[in-house]
Amino acid sequence: MEQEKDKMPAICGGKPVREGKQTLYYGRQCIEEDDIAAVVRTLRSPALTCGPEIEALEDHLKDVTGANYAICCSNGTAALHLACMAIGIGPGDEVIVSPITFAASANCVLYCGGTPVFADIREDTYNIDVESIKSRITPRTKAVVAVDFTGQAVELDEILALCREHGLYLIEDGAHSLGTKYKGRPVGSIADITTFSFHPVKTVTAGEGGACTTNDPELGQRLSLLRAHGITRDMTVMKHPTDDPWYNEQVMLGYNYRMTDFQASLLISQLKKLRRFSDARKAIRAKYDAAFEEIPQLILQKTIPESDTTQHLYILRLDPEKVRCTRREFFDALCAEGIHPQVHYLPVYLHSYYESLGHKKGECPVAEKVYENILSIPFYPALTEEDTDDVIRAVRKVAQFYAK
Numbered sequence: 561m562e563q564e565k566d567k568m569p570a571i572c573g574g575k576p577v578r579e580g581k582q583t584l585y586y587g588r589q590c591i592e593e594d595d596i597a598a599v600v601r602t603l604r605s606p607a608l609t610c611g612p613e614i615e616a617l618e619d620h621l622k623d624v625t626g627a628n629y630a631i632c633c634s635n636g637t638a639a640l641h642l643a644c645m646a647i648g649i650g651p652g653d654e655v656i657v658s659p660i661t662f663a664a665s666a667n668c669v670l671y672c673g674g675t676p677v678f679a680d681i682r683e684d685t686y687n688i689d690v691e692s693i694k695s696r697i698t699p700r701t702k703a704v705v706a707v708d709f710t711g712q713a714v715e716l717d718e719i720l721a722l723c724r725e726h727g728l729y730l731i732e733d734g735a736h737s738l739g740t741k742y743k744g745r746p747v748g749s750i751a752d753i754t755t756f757s758f759h760p761v762k763t764v765t766a767g768e769g770g771a772c773t774t775n776d777p778e779l780g781q782r783l784s785l786l787r788a789h790g791i792t793r794d795m796t797v798m799k800h801p802t803d804d805p806w807y808n809e810q811v812m813l814g815y816n817y818r819m820t821d822f823q824a825s826l827l828i829s830q831l832k833k834l835r836r837f838s839d840a841r842k843a844i845r846a847k848y849d850a851a852f853e854e855i856p857q858l859i860l861q862k863t864i865p866e867s868d869t870t871q872h873l874y875i876l877r878l879d880p881e882k883v884r885c886t887r888r889e890f891f892d893a894l895c896a897e898g899i900h901p902q903v904h905y906l907p908v909y910l911h912s913y914y915e916s917l918g919h920k921k922g923e924c925p926v927a928e929k930v931y932e933n934i935l936s937i938p939f940y941p942a943l944t945e946e947d948t949d950d951v952i953r954a955v956r957k958v959a960q961f962y963a964k
């Protein structure tokens with residue numbers, strides 16, 4: 561695949577920017593020797609699962625997020641499902657969700673029998689719009705799932721105030737935002753529950769992995785039970801307490817959403833680098849911003865001043881008034897230069913499955929308009945200066961070629 565793309569002739573003429581070099585994709589993990597050593601150590605230990613690395617990881621996550629409780633699990637989708645179960649979402653409940661996100665942010669509501677209701681986004685930051693949330697609240701609304709898109713924190717103060725006014729839970733989908741601070745406070749300690757993903761393209765990775773954080777002891781306990789079948793050894797939780805050493809009791813219906821200990825070891829090792837990775841991401845964002853501000857065909861995502869952001873994705877938006885090409889043509893031309901972008905995201909309700917549930921075009925006009933013209937370009941700490949120079953050169957070349 562990669563070789564074929566490398567051979568594509570430059571659509572914009574001249575030599576492809578990355579000629580003779582590997583294609584750059586929009587995201588990838590950064591695994592170093594000490595990460596590998598950490599995994600190998602655990603693979604040689606007695607416990608591959610349910611062992612000491614899980615508790616150690618949860619302590620690290622509490623440190624990073626400032627939350628009182630951290631519950632790690634098998635992936636970010638499981639974390640969202642756990643969060644919806646913990647707050648008791650069920651049939652008849654509506655949950656207001658951001659549409660510009662990965663489908664899991666809304667699927668978790670469906671898993672619980674609830675109904676996702678999509679609120680529109682802001683045209684400048686692409687995060688969920690507080691006014692649109694307000695307009696979607698009904699007597700059935702039970703919660704809001706707000707996504708820190710690309711890592712920038714949503715307007716937490718305003719959304720939390722709205723949730724408190726209407727008796728709603730706030731689940732913050734922080735899959736993109738581990739390490740981000742909102743008004744000086746780390747994401748993970750502010751919403752009722754914050755969920756994280758540790759998929760390889762995220763800021764730090766466990767291969768697959770996720771977590772929920774909360775300050776609420778009851779939610780913390782429910783999340784922890786639901787993560788492992790609803791089974792406990794805690795006598796204070798049992799209906800039939802006994803100290804028989806073999807006895808454990810299922811007190812609710814839960815799942816096996818556990819993370820393994822070797823994944824936890826990888827993540828602990830990665831978390832030690834969070835600051836370094838975050839600084840590298842911020843530096844690349846600053847370099848890209850400075851270069852792309854000069855290109856009239858592009859609209860840049862607005863920086864949210866309240867958010868000290870560990871950036872996850874870098875989004876370019878084409879200004880349809882100033883380019884004479886489609887997003888697809890721009891995409892293909894970048895691929896031909898050796899820069900392979902991605903698009904984040906199709907508004908969730910436009911997936912055919914959601915259409916089959918009755919959702920239609922027009923529900924969130926701003927999200928649809930933004931979606932038409934966005935691209936995510938290569939953005940991860942392992943990019944070298946030469947790589948980021950190439951990305952900038954390629955984007956500039958394609959933008960000039962297609963300038964109106």
Ligand SMILES: Cc1ncc(COP(=O)(O)O)c(C=O)c1O
Pocket residue numbers: 635636637638661662664665707733735736756757758759768769770
């Ligand atoms: C915003 C958002 N939420 C949830 C998820 C789901 O996480 P995972 O892939 O770990 O299940 C993702 C992952 O891509 C995501 O980007």
